[in-house]
Amino acid sequence: MLQAIRYNQGNLEILDQLQLPFVEKYIPIQNSEDGWEAIKSMKVRGAPAIAIVAMLALCSELYALGTAGKIPSAPAEAQDYINKKLAYLLTSRPTAVNLSDAARKLEVLTVEAAARPGSTGQDVTKAFIGAAEEMLGKDLQDNQQIGHNGAEWIMKHAANSDTPNVAVLTHCNTGSLATSGYGTALGVVRSLSSQNVLRHAYCTETRPYNQGSRLTAFELVHDNIPATLITDSMAAALLADSSVGVNAIVVGADRVAANGDTANKIGTYGLAVLAKHHGVKFLVAAPLTTIDLATKSGEDIVIEQRPSNEVTSIKGPRQQDVASGSAALDLETVCTAAPGIKVWNPAFDITPANLIDGIITEKGVVEKGADGQFHMDVLFN
Numbered sequence: 306m307l308q309a310i311r312y313n314q315g316n317l318e319i320l321d322q323l324q325l326p327f328v329e330k331y332i333p334i335q336n337s338e339d340g341w342e343a344i345k346s347m348k349v350r351g352a353p354a355i356a357i358v359a360m361l362a363l364c365s366e367l368y369a370l371g372t373a374g375k376i377p378s379a380p381a382e383a384q385d386y387i388n389k390k391l392a393y394l395l396t397s398r399p400t401a402v403n404l405s406d407a408a409r410k411l412e413v414l415t416v417e418a419a420a421r422p423g424s425t426g427q428d429v430t431k432a433f434i435g436a437a438e439e440m441l442g443k444d445l446q447d448n449q450q451i452g453h454n455g456a457e458w459i460m461k462h463a464a465n466s467d468t469p470n471v472a473v474l475t476h477c478n479t480g481s482l483a484t485s486g487y488g489t490a491l492g493v494v495r496s497l498s499s500q501n502v503l504r505h506a507y508c509t510e511t512r513p514y515n516q517g518s519r520l521t522a523f524e525l526v527h528d529n530i531p532a533t534l535i536t537d538s539m540a541a542a543l544l545a546d547s548s549v550g551v552n553a554i555v556v557g558a559d560r561v562a563a564n565g566d567t568a569n570k571i572g573t574y575g576l577a578v579l580a581k582h583h584g585v586k587f588l589v590a591a592p593l594t595t596i597d598l599a600t601k602s603g604e605d606i607v608i609e610q611r612p613s614n615e616v617t618s619i620k621g622p623r624q625q626d627v628a629s630g631s632a633a634l635d636l637e638t639v640c641t642a643a644p645g646i647k648v649w650n651p652a653f654d655i656t657p658a659n660l661i662d663g664i665i666t667e668k669g670v671v672e673k674g675a676d677g678q679f680h681m682d683v684l685f686n
């Protein structure tokens with residue numbers, strides 16, 4: 306399985322996703338600063354992966370402090386150190402809630418550890434490290450369950466009675482590279498494929514940063530899943546093509562509000578509108594760590610604005626070097642827009658809940674109630 310995150314007792318490495326699929330290079334993350342930079346620059350991206358790398362980056366830092374005998378002996382001091390680092394890591398990217406969810410849960414845990422009678426600074430850091438390390442395995446298990454639940458729902462509600470298999474369209478990258486493994490929406494595609502009921506997967510290019518053509522296409526080729534890449538502007542024509550017969554669109558999420566409104570990679574909203582027009586099921590796949598009951602609706606979600614050069618340029622190797630099978634590929638950045646043009650580059654958009662048919666989680670698929678509304682709180686009871 307592709308692994309975006311490699312971790313063992315304070316040794317953290319991430320696969321540099323800015324160089325994929327052309328160069329497969331792991332880079333070490335030794336402390337919170339390295340983690341912050343990797344997240345901000347999108348060397349690692351995807352809501353669950355961001356949260357896990359941030360927490361494990363701090364683990365690596367705490368391991369190193371421990372080895373150097375520099376963990377404060379007073380529990381309150383150790384807790385304060387961790388809290389400041391968490392606050393700093395939270396400033397890396399604003400939209401995905403998984404990061405703040407992880408930071409909040411681990412902060413509570415360190416407060417509890419510090420309050421225990423006779424506890425030391427080491428006990429506090431140990432509690433943090435133990436819980437952060439558990440996140441890695443838990444995310445993988447959740448994704449496998451999401452894949453299973455989503456595939457089952459699609460076969461029940463989106464498959465045609467006369468065709469034993471389905472075609473699915475997905476957007477951005479929600480696979481092994483965006484999580485600790487398997488993926489969310491791409492996990493649903495993987496599950497359909499492993500049950501031999503996937504006729505074909507379509508992935509969008511996902512402009513402007515091409516997480517679809519660089520990362521999802523890479524994962525689909527890697528796993529030998531029958532798949533075709535389209536540009537974002539081809540989705541309407543694909544859905545209109547009855548010989549293709551797309552049964553469902555499955556996307557991931559960076560934050561699902563209490564009413565089901567969903568922030569996900571820019572372009573998701575457009576796909577949901579198209580799905581409604583063409584009578585195609587539109588599904589969001591996300592772990593509980595992406596569902597934010599404290600955010601009432603999409604209006605309250607902060608949308609990250611990214612630099613203009615992500616729209617006006619593109620990075621990759623020369624075509625002839627790839628064609629000739631050259632082992633060492635140099636990546637070059639080329640401009641694709643008229644110099645001087647103004648750029649709008651929101652990284653995410655909000656899909657209103659009324660365009661979503663179901664939200665696939667590890668606990669099951671949430672559908673709207675009789676009142677026509679999602680009740681995401683049922684997942685937490």
Ligand code: MRU
Pocket residue numbers: 350351352353401476477478479480483484488489490516556557558559569570571652
């Ligand atoms: O800007 P990115 O690449 O971090 O955005 C990623 C997405 O929008 C994904 O769909 C989302 O994080 C879910 S990943 C399982």
